[in-house]
Amino acid sequence: MVDRYVVHVPFTAPDPDAARQAARMLARTLGRLPEVDQAEATVSVEDDQTVQSRLFCDRLLGAGRRCALRAEHEVPCASLELDR
Template sequence: MTRERFVVHVPVLATDLAAAKRFARTITRSLGVLPDVDPAETTVSEEDAQGVRHRVFCDARLDGAGRCARPDDHDGPCVPPRR
């Protein structure tokens, strides 16, 4: 059977976009142990503007180490995800 990619939308309450992104990082890291979860593609949107997505992780490609696991707007060098 061929597998397809899907996006799971889970509404949460947060005080602002920054708090929602922190919450999304926490959820994603918790689910990151599952092989079928793609943390690098995590985004957040406001409920009434779901077409406007805000990246949660940097997502820069690292030589042989996957993608950067730091927040999207991080300072300093990129780091590989924990394995």
């Protein structure tokens, strides 16, 4: 088994929604690398990293597929192709 690591890269955003949007964009961009598990991406406030907000739904949909929409979406889950 290969060890997993987490990269903490601070950035600024005007509010939590903007922070989640920027973090989703970064996760999708880095998700093109096979080593990156974008479905497990989270974001937190720099001074409270123990409270992390999930960025993607990641609900199991069957046939090995997962929902790729943002966390807490209000539409039915969709197994969108994640850039890999």
